[in-house]
Amino acid sequence: MKHIKGLVLVSVLLFLTGCKISINSNNSIEVDDNTGDNNTAVEEKLIFNDKIYSYKIEPNYVPIMIFETDDYKVYSYNVRNVTFNNKLLEKYDVDEFIKELEKINDYITYRDGGTKLYTGKDMKIIRCNALIDFGSTNKDIYIGDINMTYKSNFCKPNNKTEVKTFKVVSRNGNNATLTRDNEMQEVYIADYYELVVGKVYDFEMIFGDNIVVEDTIEDIFAMGHIVEIREHK
8 A cells, every 4th residue: 555655655756747657567666857869758650652651850960871882871861760661771681661662753863973852741852863973873862851852962972961050140142241259351252142230140161171260350251162051040
């Protein structure tokens, strides 16, 4: 009887603190306080089709390698736990996954050698077939949310980018004056990038291998290539 009263009291206290409570077969209490990486809070499920799904994460805009084979790497992008036929993709025969993609007739093909972008209900998948140096072909796969696009760092041997944050002071045609801390510099930014004076933006940049770049606005834009510009949050 005392044991039951104890369980009830603890359960009430945990309920009041917002923790998740479960009692296992040994009558011991398991608590999930919804903090940390292993929380069990309800996650938004993203569906590609009836066989492929994943879960939404807070966007970090970074391709994360799930696994690699001798021929290609598989990345997730702003999603986690990519699942195929009710198994995590890294634990499944990826050849079967590719066969599933090949059954899909609705896709966009890029003129880079034949990279394909597939669009599902809440997700997109990019299967690279991009020609790279020395006549070789990049065969990587990117699996992301519905907002994923074929970014200029995708389907390359080195897809690592860096994010630099600047405020726009002025905009004139293909030029923009940016500021950060006590630094201010006018740089070239093509006019198809929509920038609002006074706003702060994250500039996702890619740099060539083995290039030394000084951490100045001038050098960053002289030595780097813009992958994406996002309003800073």
